[in-house]
Amino acid sequence: MLEFNLQHSYPGFDFQTGDVQLPGDGITAVFGPSGCGKTTLIKTLSGLEKAQGWVKLNNQAWQSDKLFLPVHQRRIGMVFQDAALLPHLSVQGNLDYALKRSGFERAQHRAQQDRWIELLNLGNLLNQSVLTLSGGQKQRVGIARALLSNPQILMLDEPMSALDWRTKNELIPLIKDVSKASKLPILLITHSPEEVERLADQVLLLNQGRVEQLESLQQTLSRPDSPLFDEQGAVSVLIGQPGKVSDGLQQIQLGDNTLWVKPLKRANQEPVRIRVLARDVSLALSDPKDLSIVNHMPVKIDELIEQPDHRLLVRLRLDNQQHLFAEITQQSAQRLNLQPGLVIYALIKSVALAE
Numbered sequence: 197m198l199e200f201n202l203q204h205s206y207p208g209f210d211f212q213t214g215d216v217q218l219p220g221d222g223i224t225a226v227f228g229p230s231g232c233g234k235t236t237l238i239k240t241l242s243g244l245e246k247a248q249g250w251v252k253l254n255n256q257a258w259q260s261d262k263l264f265l266p267v268h269q270r271r272i273g274m275v276f277q278d279a280a281l282l283p284h285l286s287v288q289g290n291l292d293y294a295l296k297r298s299g300f301e302r303a304q305h306r307a308q309q310d311r312w313i314e315l316l317n318l319g320n321l322l323n324q325s326v327l328t329l330s331g332g333q334k335q336r337v338g339i340a341r342a343l344l345s346n347p348q349i350l351m352l353d354e355p356m357s358a359l360d361w362r363t364k365n366e367l368i369p370l371i372k373d374v375s376k377a378s379k380l381p382i383l384l385i386t387h388s389p390e391e392v393e394r395l396a397d398q399v400l401l402l403n404q405g406r407v408e409q410l411e412s413l414q415q416t417l418s419r420p421d422s423p424l425f426d427e428q429g430a431v432s433v434l435i436g437q438p439g440k441v442s443d444g445l446q447q448i449q450l451g452d453n454t455l456w457v458k459p460l461k462r463a464n465q466e467p468v469r470i471r472v473l474a475r476d477v478s479l480a481l482s483d484p485k486d487l488s489i490v491n492h493m494p495v496k497i498d499e500l501i502e503q504p505d506h507r508l509l510v511r512l513r514l515d516n517q518q519h520l521f522a523e524i525t526q527q528s529a530q531r532l533n534l535q536p537g538l539v540i541y542a543l544i545k546s547v548a549l550a551e
């Protein structure tokens with residue numbers, strides 16, 4: 197568990213976290229608008245910048261009234277936007293460099309290397325100069341190097357902001373795999389709501405140098421004014437269990453209900469996240485059996501929230517208690533006489549697997 201309370205200031209910027217406790221594993225996304233203090237948080241937590249206050253990881257003090265461990269003694273695996281690899285070395289050279297300083301016993305080096313080389317798919321890049329790697333390959337090497345330094349926590353500072361969407365789509369599942377396999381807590385700094393929705397277990401919301409919330413992803417997404425909602429409007433992330441593939445569609449089980457999506461790329465039985473835009477959800481009073489939309493299910497209305505431009509956000513609850521937003525016009529809501537507590541049907545026009 198990472199615990200801290202830090203204060204720092206730059207001219208015109210006052211940074212105060214208050215008491216914060218981050219869980220001992222899983223991915224915590226640090227999210228907030230530009231200039232809110234995300235990088236300041238990483239710099240002060242890591243000791244790159246000396247703040248007032250205290251920091252403890254797994255009950256071991258990194259900083260207190262009497263103590264200030266330098267960055268290299270804090271056992272942090274850092275990955276930056278530009279990977280910051282050693283340019284004169286090969287991929288293997290970069291990994292060896294991390295291992296030498298790791299404190300792993302020599303006998304463990306091979307097993308450690310093999311483990312992360314395989315998971316991050318670096319096997320055929322080992323002899324390549326890092327100068328010849330693509331952006332995504334560099335980040336994979338950067339993550340392997342961070343893991344091989346034998347860290348107790350990973351801090352990823354905007355690791356995907358310089359990558360195109362295709363490369364980002366390849367890296368996101370790998371970061372999930374690293375989280376599961378390493379069991380290390382991961383702090384992911386990002387300004388991308390999509391990265392938060394696809395990766396975060398919990399979200400630390402920063403605003404103007406203050407920690408506004410530390411909560412689960414589902415809690416952040418359940419607020420109609422969630423800072424994660426951008427010009428696409430409200431978003432829901434449903435967590436479901438993959439089932440069979442039939443007629444070219446993959447079954448995802450959400451309690452007693454089934455969603456049909458494009459077949460998963462990775463055949464494992466881990467729960468998956470499904471991202472649904474509120475504007476892609478329509479509502480009906482009865483089960484629309486003869487409709488081309490394949491995904492529809494009974495839901496209960498939790499709340500009706502007025503929006504600008506005669507629109508209404510309807511917070512719905514599935515039978516397994518997950519919530520789903522629908523955005524409709526106020527006119528439609530009146531026509532259907534929607535009220536909290538009413539059981540209706542959600543018609544989901546489009547879903548995206550957030551693999």
Ligand SMILES: Nc1ncnc2c1ncn2[C@@H]1O[C@H](COP(=O)(O)OP(=O)(O)OP(=O)(O)O)[C@@H](O)[C@H]1O
Nearest residue numbers: 206207209228229230231232233234235236237387
């Ligand atoms: N070394 C510094 N000297 C003076 N001011 C600084 C310094 N570093 C950061 N700041 C200021 O502190 C504030 C927070 O900066 P920080 O880089 O932590 O924000 P951020 O949330 O990471 O932003 P972005 O998403 O744009 O990277 C900003 O107003 C910035 O100008």
